[in-house]
Each structure stands twice: as C-alpha cells, then as structure tokens.
C-alpha cells in the first residue's frame with residue numbers, strides 16, 4: 338500500500354473559475370450580484386420591482402438560475418433587460434449555480450458591456466452559499482413567513498452575504514412573530530451584514546434596495 | 558444536495574492525482590476527506606453519493622471514503638482567545654466579543670489516499 342498525500346480543495350475548479358469571473362468583471366467594470374434565498378422568498382418579484390428604476394441609470398443584465406423552467410427569465414426579459422437563463426438540469430439538476438454554469442450565461446448577455454449584472458441563484462438556502470460564482474456581492478433573501486429561526490439554521494448564507502433582505506414585511510400584521518428576533522439572529526451570524534426589511538410588492542420599499550445596489554454599481 | 562457535486566469532485570481529483578503519477582491502473586482503498594463544519598456537509602449523504610458513483614470508475618470501485626469533520630474555530634480580535642463554536646453564533650466563547658475571525662472549519666479538502 339502507498340499513501341498519497343495531496344491536500345486538495347474539493348471545490349478548486351469552481352473556486353478558480355469564480356476568481357476568473359470576478360476578474361473579468363473587474364476588468365470591464367461590471368459589478369456582479371449573487372441573489373440567493375429560499376424558493377418563493379420573492380427574489381424574482383424583487384428584481385421586477387427594482388429593475389425598471391435601475392435600468393434608467395445603469396446598463397443592466399440578469400442571469401436567472403432555475404432547475405428546469407424559463408418562467409423567471411421570461412418575467413425578467415419582459416422588463417426589456419439582457420437576460421440569460423441557466424437550467425441546471427443539464428448539469429444534473431443541481432441545487433445551486435456553479436461558476437461553470439454562470440460564465441457562459443454572462444458571456445451570452447455580453448456582461449462586459451454592462452454596468453450591473455444580478456444573478457438569481459437557485460431557490461435553496463443551503464447549497465448556493467457553498468459555491469462561489471464570482472459575484473462581487475452576495476445578497477440573501479428570506480421571507481418573514483418562513484419563521485424567525487431560519488437564518489440560524491442556514492448560517493453560511495448569511496455569513497457570506499453583504500446584505501440580507503427580509504421580504505414580505507407587508508404580511509407582518511398577519512403573523513405572530515417578532516421580526517427583531519430574526520434581525521438579531523442574523524446579526525449573531527454576521528455582525529457586519531446590512532439588513533433591509535421590505536416588501537417586494539411596495540414600490541417605495543424598492544428604493545432602499547436600489548440605493549444599496551447603486552452605491553456599489555459603477556456606470557461606464 | 559450539493560453532496561453529489563462534492564462526491565463527483567472527489568473522484569475527479571483522485572483521477573487527476575493518479576494520472577499525474579501514471580497510476581490509473583491502481584486501486585484506491587481509502588480516501589481521507591476533511592470538511593469544516595461551516596460547510597454543513599451531511600456525512601451520510603456524501604457517503605451515499607460517493608458509494609453510488611464510485612463504481613463508475615475502476616480505480617475507485619472498492620474505495621472507502623473516510624470523512625472527518627473539523628470543528629469551527631474562531632479567534633477573538635479583542636482578547637485573542639481561540640475558541641470553538643458548536644452553534645452558528647459567531648462570538649468569542651471567552652469574552653463574548655463579536656469581533657472574531659473564523660480560523661478553522663471553512664475548508665473542504667482531500668488530505669490523502671491509500672492506493673495499491
């Protein structure tokens with residue numbers, strides 16, 4: 338028997354390509370956002386609510402990750418922004434986007450001509466957090482209907498994000514929950530994270546999210 | 558679950574290592590895999606996925622995957638203590654400061670393998 342020592346990162350391929358994607362974005366001054374969250378948390382609805390105003394100021398693109406359908410991509414394309422769809426069933430139906438899926442999608446929408454690209458990851462609180470896809474900023478979206486202890490159960494997503502969106506705040510009056518407990522839970526995981534409590538259905542709430550994104554976007 | 562992706566990656570790294578040594582005809586007996594707790598890999602699920610796909614390759618058909626979980630260790634920037642956390646509450650176990658750095662428990666890697 339021979340012992341072969343190596344110490345090799347199991348995600349090395351993904352991580353290397355992610356670094357390349359981030360550099361591509363740096364070179365073309367394109368800022369990439371990775372929006373993650375549970376299925377149904379409201380990611381696509383949030384995009385629908387902020388894109389009309391964002392695209393006034395920035396050249397925008399969206400990459401839509403989904404296991405099989407193009408429904409979300411169709412909703413975004415209807416807003417007249419560059420949209421690419423990634424269906425992971427071609428990649429074995431995985432529950433997260435990987436760099437090898439994101440790179441061709443970015444190329445397809447000519448990301449280098451764009452100022453901001455938002456990538457909607459596959460609806461899942463666990464897996465996407467483990468795969469760097471080369472974004473400059475990660476955003477975690479949860480809906481307050483999912484229970485205040487959700488963040489504590491999925492710490493990595495909040496640990497790796499710069500912004501947490503607590504969505505569907507319009508439903509608060511119907512729920513018997515303490516939203517501040519949810520905020521505290523997230524701050525315990527990541528004290529530096531920004532938190533926005535909002536409703537994707539309230540156009541006014543979108544203003545704060547737009548501001549957050551604009552602060553990080555660069556116009557060519 | 559991303560355990561399938563991880564299992565696939567483990568097998569391609571093994572293949573790459575064997576290829577580099579011109580040892581693709583060898584049999585891998587044991588693979589030592591370490592994963593930080595922060596990765597939230599479910600060992601049973603990884604084990605299951607690995608066993609499902611290992612038969613696709615001759616060199617891993619009898620391979621046993623040995624998974625070691627590495628606890629999350631944090632270092633406090635205030636009191637400098639290095640402590641371990643069992644829950645996703647990122648504060649110093651010594652002085653409760655939140656100014657901490659995770660110094661272990663993030664990585665996921667193959668450490669070694671036994672071949673013959």
Ligand SMILES: Nc1nc2c(ncn2[C@@H]2O[C@H](COP(=O)(O)OP(=O)(O)O)[C@@H](O)[C@H]2O)c(=O)[nH]1
Pocket residue numbers: 374375376377378379380381382383460504505506507508535536537538539
């Ligand atoms: N009440 C309420 N419903 C919302 C809100 N945001 C999204 N929804 C609804 O939640 C459902 C899932 O939204 P969607 O954007 O498709 O979620 P995604 O899977 O995260 O992209 C849809 O029926 C939306 O209309 C919100 O802020 N408040």
Ligand SMILES: [Mg+2]
Pocket residue numbers: 380381382409457
């Ligand atoms: Mg969606």
Ligand SMILES: [Zn+2]
Pocket residue numbers: 633634635636637638649650651652653654
């Ligand atoms: Zn301390």
